[in-house]
Amino acid sequence: MGLLSRRRRWALAVLLLLAITAGLAACGGSDNSNTTGSTTKAASGPTTITWWDYFGYSPEGNNAINGMIAAYEKSHPGVKIKRTSYAYPDFFTKFNQTVATNHTPDIAAMDAGQIPSYAAQGALQDMTKYVSNWPVKSQFFPQVLDQVTVQDKTYGVPFRSNSIVLWYNKDLFKQAGISTPPQTWDELRADAKKLTNGQHSGICFPATKDEVGAFMFESFLWQSGSDLQKIGDPASVNALNYVNTLVNVDKSAPKSVLQWSWDDIAAQFTSGKCATMMNGPWVYGAVDSGKKVKNWGVAKLPTGPAGGSAPLGGEAWVIGKSAKNPDAVWKLIQWLSDNNNSFKPIMSGLQSFIVRKDQQGLAGADWSSIVPVVSEQVKIARARSAYGTNYNQISTAVQNMEQAVLTGQTPAKDAASQASGQIKPLLPQG
């Protein structure tokens, strides 16, 4: 009969079944409860604020954030801040999960370009009531405030800004006999041609099938005089053809730019394989500590037929929709927006540039040699918030368009009109 008698086996089976069912019920129960963020009303006991960001990628960034958090906790004894830091790509996946399960962090450092989409999805709390009478609000540069404004409502407080600039290898320029960095499209094309040989490419910029590629291409689009709403017009075709010329006609940009993102291109630049690159200040740490390329400089992006332009990047503090105590979070945001508390760590630790008029001339703004050039670029940079809440889908159409042209699948004119047909219904109507 075996070790167990029939009756004992029966009893064991029933017990197992009960145990598993109880276990499942316990797991299932906690998911169904509607627990939202963990801020509690600070009537008694400490307030806990959950904080999410993606600045753990560099030691300076990590220290800057941890320093500010520690300073806030010290000056506000009743508050504890629980910080979680993710890598940039994971951040949004995880954040989406919290939105879906109504468990968002109380405060997050959110990529400003994503704020319109998230606001439209109901993921962020409306901060209009907090900022409407806030004296600091008028200090923000207009395009910086544009980023966080959706249908006249404010969904974030910007604290970091950046844009793309042209980095160039001074030694390779000297070798090729070029004295100054290119200032126009034509000069860039000529210089890149001269700088391309078996050892290095003249120009590198990302043309990947994701937001990075779209972000980069938008600068060419604006420099040509077109815009996302006007894709299909001759200026947009001109921009596509210009990029195609660099990659496929002159071959000054290697075809790998279809796969290279910011970090890959920075790695190519620092190993001397790209003579110039279009990249942002977030790679400053990697470039500055590079061993091979020591003599480099930055310049504004070359101007196109319609002048100079670049996309505006940056982050803003947002309040997640599940925050139970938004007043406490707003207090934290106000503290973080005080230059005395945050200016130095944000500028040098997070490689940022000024976002407000009252930050001009402050000590700590000049954290590196690239600050003057990038600040100038930020001044003429454009926010992506004007395109409404379907920006993610519009960006996909732009990515497909650029890649179709660069892979030789579709001529520029057809690709642009195809994209235009996809984009028009996604733009804010009326």
Add this chain to the structure above:
Amino acid sequence: MSRTASDLAVWERARRGGERRSVAVRLRRARSAAVPYLFVAPVLLFLGALLIYPVVLNIIMSFQDRQLGNLISGPAKWVGTRNYDAIFHDPVFKSAVVHSVLYTVISVAIQLVIALMLALFYSRHFRGARLFRSLFLVSYAIPIVVSAQVFKWLLDGRGMVNSVLQSLHLQDQPQYWLADTRLALGAVIAVQLWLGIPFTMVNLLAGLSTIPDELHEAAAIDGANAWRRFWDITWPLLRPTAAAATILSLIFAFKNFDLIWIATKGGPGNATTTLPTLAYQTAFEQFLFGRGAAILNLIFAACFVLALGYIFSLRREERVA
């Protein structure tokens, strides 16, 4: 023997007692027959919660308009087949179907041939056979994320594959294996071969080991050469195992996401976009969860059919064995 009243009474009592006893016996038999099902019940509940529930939810979601805000809770508009219409009219979807089928069929076909040759080779007994056999499993043991990233670097325009090929004078210009629309799908298939051959080879080796050597010896004595021995003895006996391994590889390749996503993200220009990568982009980059669910349902349906084929082939294998 004559039946007296007392005999009848005794039989009556015995009969009723027998009935009671048979009821007890029946009850006990029913309980012991139910015990196996009780042991399996927790697993069924578990699978039900983890598999059936999400699948049903996904099917429902594909007929609704789900965005991020109302993904789990909240009202969602029922839009009928609008999501399916949208994807069937999308040229990217059509090319994704083509790429998925090509990727799956070509990689599994080549994988099967090479794995079979390797399995036949390593089923022989020679010094070091077992060691080399297990070395093949190294690629199976490395996480796909790591292999994909390494191959991405190797296949770069400035990567090692190009420098090796050029130093061997097999090409004079660097090829952009992952950035050229004509080469990208082939390059990804090649990486999939590297990942998939060990699994198929191990399966086939296991199948080969069940074929007794005496059959080969007898055939050799009768004058059969190597090819006839393979075709008439090995292959028929190996066929059920090979069928099972093939179908498993088909399922794995069809739903493979990690490799393609890390190597090319579906690019360049959607040249390596397959159904899984398209579903991910639709749901998680464009926040169109209803449409993403529709694509995922199609993947599920295809894999389900393949899985039924696998179960069918298993039963055939058991019958042959």
